[in-house]
Amino acid sequence: MSREYLQCGRFGFDLAKRPLVMGILNVTPDSFSDGGRHHALEFAVEGAEQMIRDGVDIIDIGGESTRPGSPSVPVEEELRRVMPVIYALRELGVPLSIDTCKPEVMREAIIAGADMINDINGFRAPGALEAVRDSDCGLCVMHMQGTPQDMQAQPDYADVVGEVTAFLRARCDALIAEGVARERITIDPGFGFGKTVAHNVALLRSISNMQRELGLPVLAGLSRKSMIGAITGRPLDERLAGSLGGALAAVAQGARIVRVHDVAETVDALKVWQAGTKNN
Numbered sequence: 001m002s003r004e005y006l007q008c009g010r011f012g013f014d015l016a017k018r019p020l021v022m023g024i025l026n027v028t029p030d031s032f033s034d035g036g037r038h039h040a041l042e043f044a045v046e047g048a049e050q051m052i053r054d055g056v057d058i059i060d061i062g063g064e065s066t067r068p069g070s071p072s073v074p075v076e077e078e079l080r081r082v083m084p085v086i087y088a089l090r091e092l093g094v095p096l097s098i099d100t101c102k103p104e105v106m107r108e109a110i111i112a113g114a115d116m117i118n119d120i121n122g123f124r125a126p127g128a129l130e131a132v133r134d135s136d137c138g139l140c141v142m143h144m145q146g147t148p149q150d151m152q153a154q155p156d157y158a159d160v161v162g163e164v165t166a167f168l169r170a171r172c173d174a175l176i177a178e179g180v181a182r183e184r185i186t187i188d189p190g191f192g193f194g195k196t197v198a199h200n201v202a203l204l205r206s207i208s209n210m211q212r213e214l215g216l217p218v219l220a221g222l223s224r225k226s227m228i229g230a231i232t233g234r235p236l237d238e239r240l241a242g243s244l245g246g247a248l249a250a251v252a253q254g255a256r257i258v259r260v261h262d263v264a265e266t267v268d269a270l271k272v273w274q275a276g277t278k279n280n
């Protein structure tokens with residue numbers, strides 16, 4: 001087995017081969033074109049099928065918005081949004097990641113066949129470690145300062161890279177102490193989660209060091225974020241080129257997985273980037 005192997009439930013990836021693309025599938029009511037849940041499942045399935053045609057490696061399903069200022073949703077509502085989507089997509093031949101902080105959702109998702117749990121809260125909720133411990137699903141351990149409700153109010157660090165690295169180390173150690181295999185873990189500095197643009201840029205530049213220090217693959221999510229808007233001066237709906245630049249900057253730093261909205265464009269950009277880099 002490669003040293004760069006990622007165990008992801010029913011699937012396994014050799015991360016040394018090429019960077020992977022994780023496609024974002026939001027199943028929050030505001031992400032449907034009819035503004036509600038009426039055609040939610042249809043939209044989700046169509047979106048996932050398009051991502052598969054576009055070459056996605058992992059689909060990340062989220063039932064709770066994590067944008068700055070977003071309210072938390074009750075566990076029952078998150079389950080109502082996410083579970084039918086897992087059932088509808090689980091036989092499509094692509095790993096399903098569930099973006100959740102809630103141990104109850106983690107447990108139900110894993111039973112239903114989810115292959116990865118993406119926790120922006122770094123598996124800090126009581127019961128989160130236990131919820132994922134005994135499965136073989138992949139895990140994304142992300143750093144966040146504060147909560148989505150207050151995280152952008154006043155991000156504050158003495159040494160952002162050192163503090164984020166120390167946090168990720170501690171959370172990964174906690175998982176490993178529970179018996180979780182290293183091959184299941186990816187780490188994520190959490191761009192935009194309690195960080196200023198300067199913090200985000202420092203973290204982007206530190207990906208390769210962080211990956212080397214912790215010996216775990218980095219997953220980077222920069223797609224359409226305010227950092228891209230700040231650097232380019234572009235509104236949300238004009239951030240495709242900036243987001244592609246962000247994905248390429250992250251993989252040039254060694255990130256093994258990029259989490260993106262625009263799968264087709266990112267897959268193409270990475271193909272060209274890879275053709276032009278040596279050692280492949």
Ligand code: 9MG
Binds near residue numbers: 120
């Ligand atoms: C859910 N979510 C939103 N942004 C994210 C990011 O940057 N990384 C991960 N792992 N999840 C994210």
